[in-house]
Amino acid sequence: MPRWYPPRKSLRVRAMVAGRSNETIKAIRRLRRRQGDHALLEGPHLVAEALAAGVELESVLATPEFAGSESGRGLLERLRRPPLLVDEDLLAGLADADAPRGVLALARLPRPG
Secondary structure, eight states, X not given: OOOOOOOSTTOOOOEEEOSXXXXXXXXXXXXXXXXXXXXXXXXXXXXXXXXXXXXXXXXXXXXXXXXXXXXXXXXXXXXXXXXXXXXXXXXXXXXXXSOOTTEXXXXXXXXXX
16 A cells, blocks of 8 residues: 655645545446546546636545645645545546546536526
């Protein structure tokens, strides 16, 4: 298991999640199996674009390494809710991308119309 490094400054986080039994982890795994009113955003660029566009992010998962980096901290401090910290292997298992670059977000898609 990778070592956990607490983020510098006082970034608020909800918890460090290491297993697949967490409700947010389960929701993301279900999302990968079906289409719905949510989207999985992988990587800091997509998460930042969603924040800039005012998209509602229901959950954000980040690795301790990402949360401890200057750019990661800057992105995560913009969230309305603290992120969940997850280890790199768990994050990679949830992502479609080969390398999600330290952060995933579960976003609610706007309803048409």
